[in-house]
Amino acid sequence: MTATVLAVWTRQPLATHSLTGRERDRLAELPQRARREWLVSRHALRVLLGVLGLPRDTTGYAFPHRRLSLTHIEGAAVAAGAVRPVPRLAGIGVDLEADRPVQVDTARFFLDEHERSWLASLPERARPTEQLRLWTVKEALFKADPDNRHTVLLDYSTLDASARRGRARARQHGEPLFGYASARLRGAHLSIAAAFHGETRTAQPIAPERQTPVPTAVTFDEVADRISTTLSIPVEKLTPQTTLRELAADSFLLVEMAVDLQEEFDTIFTQDELREITTLGELAGLVGAKV
Amino acid sequence: MTTLSENDLWLLSFYRSSEINGALFFGRVARTLRGGPLQADVTHHFADEANHAKYWTRCIEDLGYNAEKLSGAYQDQYLEAVGLPANLMEVMAITQVFEKRVIGQYHRHLRAPETHPRVRQTIETIMEDERWHVKYVRDALQEMAKKYGQQLVDDTLARFTAADEEVYAKTLAEYGERIAFLGDGAVDLSVPGPA
Numbered sequence: 001m002t003a004t005v006l007a008v009w010t011r012q013p014l015a016t017h018s019l020t021g022r023e024r025d026r027l028a029e030l031p032q033r034a035r036r037e038w039l040v041s042r043h044a045l046r047v048l049l050g051v052l053g054l055p056r057d058t059t060g061y062a063f064p065h066r067r068l069s070l071t072h073i074e075g076a077a078v079a080a081g082a083v084r085p086v087p088r089l090a091g092i093g094v095d096l097e098a099d100r101p102v103q104v105d106t107a108r109f110f111l112d113e114h115e116r117s118w119l120a121s122l123p124e125r126a127r128p129t130e131q132l133r134l135w136t137v138k139e140a141l142f143k144a145d146p147d148n149r150h151t152v153l154l155d156y157s158t159l160d161a162s163a164r165r166g167r168a169r170a171r172q173h174g175e176p177l178f179g180y181a182s183a184r185l186r187g188a189h190l191s192i193a194a195a196f197h198g199e200t201r202t203a204q205p206i207a208p209e210r211q212t213p214v215p216t217a218v219t220f221d222e223v224a225d226r227i228s229t230t231l232s233i234p235v236e237k238l239t240p241q242t243t244l245r246e247l248a249a250d251s252f253l254l255v256e257m258a259v260d261l262q263e264e265f266d267t268i269f270t271q272d273e274l275r276e277i278t279t280l281g282e283l284a285g286l287v288g289a290k291v
Numbered sequence: 292m293t294t295l296s297e298n299d300l301w302l303l304s305f306y307r308s309s310e311i312n313g314a315l316f317f318g319r320v321a322r323t324l325r326g327g328p329l330q331a332d333v334t335h336h337f338a339d340e341a342n343h344a345k346y347w348t349r350c351i352e353d354l355g356y357n358a359e360k361l362s363g364a365y366q367d368q369y370l371e372a373v374g375l376p377a378n379l380m381e382v383m384a385i386t387q388v389f390e391k392r393v394i395g396q397y398h399r400h401l402r403a404p405e406t407h408p409r410v411r412q413t414i415e416t417i418m419e420d421e422r423w424h425v426k427y428v429r430d431a432l433q434e435m436a437k438k439y440g441q442q443l444v445d446d447t448l449a450r451f452t453a454a455d456e457e458v459y460a461k462t463l464a465e466y467g468e469r470i471a472f473l474g475d476g477a478v479d480l481s482v483p484g485p486a
Contacts, residue, residue, distance in 0.1 A: 252315065256322065259323045259378065260323035263325055274377045
């Protein structure tokens with residue numbers, strides 16, 4: 001089983017005029033010095049949500065999250081997300097660390113005996129960067145674990161510490177099972193991990209089957225299906241980047257599409273909200289944020 | 292064959308064109324609605340608008356002419372002035388304001404002394420439907436106030452009413468000569484109050 005994960009990196013803060021009401025409230029609670037960094041991370045997350053067709057209000061997500069993760073270092077942020085729901089996927093974790101000097105003797109706090117042995121076998125000049133990479137792997141594993149409230153980094157073990165793409169496990173409970181990948185990104189180490197439940201335990205579906213006309217989560221695919229039906233356009237042609245103008249040059253058609261989505265998902269749009277929407281991904285995000 | 296002036300023919304064709312646009316619009320709205328009274332009413336409204344276009348087409352034919360092909364309609368200017376209605380309540384609110392304007396315009400036409408009996412008959416037939424349109428839309432807005440809030444409904448009606456004044460004034464400025472026979476030449480900017 002594999003999970004395809006998309007990562008969005010940015011140094012640009014999210015424009016404050018595009019914040020939702022709840023995001024504005026959250027920003028106002030932050031001390032001035034923390035606001036830019038928060039906006040940068042929200043920007044990465046917002047773009048990712050748009051591409052994945054998920055609700056755009058970033059305050060609607062708590063981490064650890066089954067499908068998303070977020071990390072930031074000074075001036076930059078990365079948001080990572082599973083491209084599509086995977087039945088046994090339990091969580092996604094991402095970590096980014098800029099190159100910096102490391103204290104070699106701190107390895108004992110987050111690397112197990114095997115990992116430390118492998119690290120010690122490396123030439124001395126290679127050890128700091130590998131130690132930093134493994135730090136990001138452990139952080140990503142920790143973040144991906146939905147049951148991480150009582151764990152520390154040392155509770156996660158890689159099966160092969162040298163692997164850039166490998167597997168890992170939680171030492172104490174053996175589950176979930178993890179896959180991870182590491183890469184260099186603009187003078188930093190980036191690691192992404194995915195946690196999977198074993199076959200004996202089935203994760204809750206990411207997009208639950210609808211039991212009522214009101215969905216509890218709205219995916220891009222659901223919105224695309226509706227629009228495909230309303231506008232008689234093959235659903236394969238609809239992507240998160242498709243612009244509304246491409247779909248409906250006729251303004252009456254746009255009204256029909258907007259009203260139909262509100263009727264289908266039992267929600268209400270305002271003119272101000274619609275005015276900000278240019279792509280289907282953003283429209284799906286708006287629907288999701290409203291339901 | 293009755294002699295229709297160029298302006299007469301243009302105005303009757305304008306009515307027809309606006310009714311066609313109304314039918315196309317309400318057909319689309321009707322398609323989006325879930326089951327319930329509003330679905331039935333909007334579908335009825337859609338059919339009425341299509342029928343009104345038919346009435347005008349026949350009326351013009353009976354007078355010995357063919358309707359002119361007109362590119363724009365009054366509704367297009369509404370959307371330009373107020374933006375696209377963003378939700379069902381806004382669709383109903385803009386309909387309420389528009390229907391009142393239509394009734395006002397048709398009344399004005401009936402008062403014109405030279406109105407041809409065939410035109411008068413057509414307007415009177417259409418007016419019966421228009422009164423029902425205003426009533427069902429008003430009832431729908433009252434029901435929607437529970438969901439959207441009375442204040443928002445009132446604000447939306449006020450916003451669209453202001454836009455209606457602007458659009459009607461522009462229409463008179465643009466086509467004033469064509470419809471001068473409907474009144475004493477003064478520009479009528481009166482707008483019905485909220486429902």
